[in-house]
Amino acid sequence: MTRTDLRPVAAPSRPARSLVALSIGAAVVAALFVIDAVAPTLFPASLPTRAQDGLTLAISVLIESMPFVALGVVLSIVVQVWVPPGVIERWMPRRAWARRAVLSLLGMVVPVCECGNVPFARGLLMRGFSVPETMTFLIAAPIVNPIVIITTHQAFGFSDGILIARLVGGYLIANLIGWLYSRHPSPNGLLTERFRDTCALVVHEPGGRGRRSLAQFVIELRAVMPALVIGSALAGAVQVLIPREALVAIGSNPALSIVAMMALAMVVAICSNVDSFFALSFASTFTPGAIVAFLLVGPLVDVKMLALMRTTFTTRTLAGIVVVVLLSAFAIGTVVNLLA
Amino acid sequence: MRRAEWIGTRWLGVGLAAILAVVTLGLAVTGRLALYINPDSTWFAVSMSVVVLVGAAASFMLPLGAEADHGHDHPVVERAQRDETPAPTRAYPVVERAQRDETPAHPHHHPRHPAAVAASVVGGVAASGVVVLTLVLPPASLSAELAMSRDVGATPLFAGADAVTLAATGDTSSFGVGEWATVFATATNPDAFDGDPIELTGFVTPGEGGDFDLTRLVVTHCVIDAQPASVPVAGEPIPETGQWVTVTGTVRATSDGRLEIDAASVAEIPEPKDPYEY
Numbered sequence: 001m002t003r004t005d006l007r008p009v010a011a012p013s014r015p016a017r018s019l020v021a022l023s024i025g026a027a028v029v030a031a032l033f034v035i036d037a038v039a040p041t042l043f044p045a046s047l048p049t050r051a052q053d054g055l056t057l058a059i060s061v062l063i064e065s066m067p068f069v070a071l072g073v074v075l076s077i078v079v080q081v082w083v084p085p086g087v088i089e090r091w092m093p094r095r096a097w098a099r100r101a102v103l104s105l106l107g108m109v110v111p112v113c114e115c116g117n118v119p120f121a122r123g124l125l126m127r128g129f130s131v132p133e134t135m136t137f138l139i140a141a142p143i144v145n146p147i148v149i150i151t152t153h154q155a156f157g158f159s160d161g162i163l164i165a166r167l168v169g170g171y172l173i174a175n176l177i178g179w180l181y182s183r184h185p186s187p188n189g190l191l192t193e194r195f196r197d198t199c200a201l202v203v204h205e206p207g208g209r210g211r212r213s214l215a216q217f218v219i220e221l222r223a224v225m226p227a228l229v230i231g232s233a234l235a236g237a238v239q240v241l242i243p244r245e246a247l248v249a250i251g252s253n254p255a256l257s258i259v260a261m262m263a264l265a266m267v268v269a270i271c272s273n274v275d276s277f278f279a280l281s282f283a284s285t286f287t288p289g290a291i292v293a294f295l296l297v298g299p300l301v302d303v304k305m306l307a308l309m310r311t312t313f314t315t316r317t318l319a320g321i322v323v324v325v326l327l328s329a330f331a332i333g334t335v336v337n338l339l340a
Numbered sequence: 341m342r343r344a345e346w347i348g349t350r351w352l353g354v355g356l357a358a359i360l361a362v363v364t365l366g367l368a369v370t371g372r373l374a375l376y377i378n379p380d381s382t383w384f385a386v387s388m389s390v391v392v393l394v395g396a397a398a399s400f401m402l403p404l405g406a407e408a409d410h411g412h413d414h415p416v417v418e419r420a421q422r423d424e425t426p427a428p429t430r431a432y433p434v435v436e437r438a439q440r441d442e443t444p445a446h447p448h449h450h451p452r453h454p455a456a457v458a459a460s461v462v463g464g465v466a467a468s469g470v471v472v473l474t475l476v477l478p479p480a481s482l483s484a485e486l487a488m489s490r491d492v493g494a495t496p497l498f499a500g501a502d503a504v505t506l507a508a509t510g511d512t513s514s515f516g517v518g519e520w521a522t523v524f525a526t527a528t529n530p531d532a533f534d535g536d537p538i539e540l541t542g543f544v545t546p547g548e549g550g551d552f553d554l555t556r557l558v559v560t561h562c563v564i565d566a567q568p569a570s571v572p573v574a575g576e577p578i579p580e581t582g583q584w585v586t587v588t589g590t591v592r593a594t595s596d597g598r599l600e601i602d603a604a605s606v607a608e609i610p611e612p613k614d615p616y617e618y
Contacts, residue, residue, distance in 0.1 A: 033366065
């Protein structure tokens with residue numbers, strides 16, 4: 001609290017004012033509960049079936065991913081505000097490639113799935129990790145993490161090398177992207193202007209840890225929530241608009257099936273910890289390589305993730321990432337098809 | 341103008357998150373959260389929603405605009421410096437730190453491009469629209485049409501081989517449409533199941549083998565991964581597509597080696613409170 005004392009203006013009524021503000025906040029939350037309870041009786045459902053289905057799907061993704069995003073924001077606050085400088089950095093190797101190799105395994109210990117990774121990665125960036133390092137973490141973590149390994153194993157076991165190809169493939173793609181962008185002359189140019197402003201702000205945020213945590217909470221939610229909502233709405237809309245048969249029809253051709261499954265992965269936007277069960281139902285009609293490509297592309301660059309990542313990276317950067325991921329996944333899928 | 345921007349920041353961040361948290365808790369309290377996500381993850385959704393709401397209430401203690409208040413020295417990276425991309429001399433791992441420290445320390449607000457402002461306004465309005473609809477509309481389950489459009493001909497193997505092993509031992513009392521669909525699709529010895537009594541609830545979709553299919557959406561994690569599972573039913577009368585029914589009868593092995601349900605009764609029922617299987 002010593003830092004607060006240094007502030008030039010020390011209002012004596014501060015605790016009282018905080019209490020009033022907190023009560024107002026609680027009252028607003030209570031009002032939301034009342035609206036939630038009362039409003040549905042005033043607006044009986046009258047949306048057309050398709051629109052309703054799209055909305056239902058979007059809401060389900062939102063309700064499913066919101067807790068992870070909240071967890072990601074909390075971890076981002078911890079990394080940014082509460083972990084003293086140098087504590088993480090001390091454990092990191094010096095060489096750039098080795099740092100990236102370690103960071104791409106960070107997903108094994110940080111319990112957030114793909115949606116929560118974005119705020120967490122922003123926290124890493126604000127802490128001073130370089131752009132390519134953070135990218136490596138962001139791309140690797142949705143695949144190289146314990147929950148995904150367990151569910152993929154449950155779904156496929158070791159058959160056709162799908163599990164191994166997914167893990168090794170995810171790790172390699174992440175490090176490939178990290179390496180490619182580490183050669184970029186100006187890594188900061190990969191970030192959106194808005195995010196760079198935010199970085200500059202939070203590093204110099206005045207006040208004690210509590211206040212900085214609250215500020216970070218506000219800033220991170222502002223950055224991530226609209227993207228999450230729009231990404232989920234897109235995922236819902238795409239599901240009711242693009243007939244699934246259209247993608248599945250191109251099924252069993254070795255090359256085309258990989259392309260079809262990658263397209264499917266990008267539009268269905270399923271969390272990486274359950275997508276293997278979804279993919280399992282396609283295992284009988286599609287080639288193993290296509291399944292691997294699906295499992296690699298979905299967690300990294302589906303519509304929801306792209307909307308979330310756009311909060312931090314420029315469109316140009318995202319286009320680069322998408323191209324690298326798609327080409328690598330296609331290559332890995334082809335290799336699996338040749339070996340299997 | 342700045343004030344409007346600050347309020348926008350609060351609304352689009354904490355506001356949207358708080359509404360979703362309230363909707364989540366509201367559904368959980370009324371026992372309808374299963375309309376959207378697998379009940380196994382209810383505890384996580386509920387506890388994180390509480391965290392969001394506590395944070396949302398606490399955020400009122402932070403004066404409006406304080407999150408954008410850079411205090412006394414706020415080195416926003418200079419525009420010129422950003423646009424000149426080269427600067428290859430900077431040490432790599434600490435690029436950002438170095439850049440920050442180099443920059444002059446005085447307040448500097450550069451105007452954002454009008455297109456960027458327009459894009460964030462449109463995005464903000466769209467996101468707000470979706471979230472407000474979430475708040476004011478009653479929850480709904482997916483339609484039968486959607487279930488049919490998701491049926492790609494391949495039977496999802498939800499339970500894996502376990503279901504078939506379990507079914508072969510005779511304990512099928514807890515089986516839903518999902519498990520039976522797996523058994524029907526994978527059983528190597530159909531006669532083993534012939535005569536098993538069955539009582540299943542689902543909705544009606546047009547059948548390929550039997551008179552109609554009894555279908556249910558099976559959810560692994562959340563409704564977006566819902567996949568249809570269906571079993572063929574032989575029986576009268578054939579209800580309308582989309583109608584929820586409870587079918588009572590027995591499993592029967594047909595002459596061509598497939599399994600179907602021989603319905604003793606087909607009772608029309610209203611949509612159950614838990615329309616999905618998990």
